[in-house]
Amino acid sequence: xxxxxxxxxxxxxxxxxxxxxxxxxxxxxxxxxxxxxxxxxxxxxxxxxxxxxxxxxxxxxxxxxxxxxxxxxxxxxxxxxxxxxxxxxxxxxxxxxxxxxxxxxxxxxxxxxxxxxxxxxxxxxxxxxxxxxxxxxxxxxxxxxxxxxxxxxxxxxxxxxx
Amino acid sequence: xxxxxxxxxxxxxxxxxxxxxxxxxxxxxxxxxxxxxxxxxxxxxxxxxxxxxxxxxxxxxxxxxxxxxxxxxxxxxxxxxxxxxxxxxxxxxxxxxxxxxxxxx
Numbered sequence: 001x002x003x004x005x006x007x008x009x010x011x012x013x014x015x016x017x018x019x020x021x022x023x024x025x026x027x028x029x030x031x032x033x034x035x036x037x038x039x040x041x042x043x044x045x046x047x048x049x050x051x052x053x054x055x056x057x058x059x060x061x062x063x064x065x066x067x068x069x070x071x072x073x074x075x076x077x078x079x080x081x082x083x084x085x086x087x088x089x090x091x092x093x094x095x096x097x098x099x100x101x102x103x104x105x106x107x108x109x110x111x112x113x114x115x116x117x118x119x120x121x122x123x124x125x126x127x128x129x130x131x132x133x134x135x136x137x138x139x140x141x142x143x144x145x146x147x148x149x150x151x152x153x154x155x156x157x158x159x160x161x162x
Numbered sequence: 163x164x165x166x167x168x169x170x171x172x173x174x175x176x177x178x179x180x181x182x183x184x185x186x187x188x189x190x191x192x193x194x195x196x197x198x199x200x201x202x203x204x205x206x207x208x209x210x211x212x213x214x215x216x217x218x219x220x221x222x223x224x225x226x227x228x229x230x231x232x233x234x235x236x237x238x239x240x241x242x243x244x245x246x247x248x249x250x251x252x253x254x255x256x257x258x259x260x261x262x263x264x265x266x267x
Contacts, residue, residue: 002165004165004166005166008166008170012174015174015178016174016177016178016181019178019181019182019201020181022197022201023181023184023185023188023194023197023198023201028191028193028194031194031197035197035200035201038201038204039204042204042208045171045208046211049171049211049212049215050215051211051214051215051226051229053226053230054211054226054229054230057230057233058233061233061234061236061237062200062204062233062236062237065237066236066237066240069240069241069244070193070196070197070240070244072244073193073196073247073248074193076248076251077193077247077248077251077257090188091187091188093187094183094187094188095184097183097184097187098180098181098183098184098187099180101176101179101180101183102176102177102179102180105172105175105176105179105180106172106173106176109169109172109173109175109176110169112168112169112172112216113169114169115167116165117167117168117216117218119166119215119216120214120215120216120218120222122214122226126223127223127226127227130223130226130227131227131230134224134227135224138227138228138231139231142231142234142235145235145238146234146238149238149239149241150241152242152245153241153242153244153245154245156242156245156246156248157248
């Protein structure tokens with residue numbers, strides 16, 4: 001039991017630290033490496049929450065595809081990929097606004113019972129029947145959205161458009 | 163019986179949302195903006211998974227189904243965002259969002 005607490009504190013600390021580091025380091029490539037660690041860390045949190053399918057999905061889609069896409073975006077938009085970003089100041093207003101959101105959401109979350117509860121594990125079979133039968137419309141909508149996004153992305157990057 | 167109360171996960175999710183929001187408000191590079199949005203979106207997905215895991219005896223699997231759909235949506239959003247980055251880089255020669263003023267009067 002104590003092992004789970006240690007795992008949660010470690011994984012949560014790594015998540016917060018890597019998210020902050022990703023936004024604060026000056027080299028864009030280092031940012032993407034930190035954000036990859038962040039995605040892998042969140043996948044571990046999903047495994048801790050007994051959601052192995054989502055953990056694997058997070059590893060494949062986020063740590064794999066999204067990271068490579070972001071790296072590709074950095075590679076094609078600059079001559080020297082390790083060049084540093086210009087320093088952007090940490091304004092007091094964004095910081096205050098972010099802290100306000102954290103406090104507000106944290107306060108809203110505090111109505112949830114604080115007593116330890118059993119974590120519920122689901123069978124992947126149940127998940128797939130929910131995803132494809134009960135809530136199948138949402139998956140269809142996702143497919144339609146992806147199709148529109150694909151057409152839009154091709155339209156945006158096509159040749160001869162100035 | 164798990165030793166971790168659900169409110170701890172929700173607090174972690176709130177902090178990640180705050181970090182993402184802070185990045186969206188302060189960063190000027192389009193790719194960093196996309197990364198900030200991804201961090202905030204991951205905080206939202208974590209919330210769905212937490213509520214599915216702590217749903218007691220009710221039907222909480224819809225939370226995991228919603229998380230699957232959201233992961234797909236986030237990937238779509240990155241793809242479109244990078245298409246915008248490439249178009250912006252070609253038209254303006256820079257991916258600084260402060261310089262993207264083509265639609266301004």
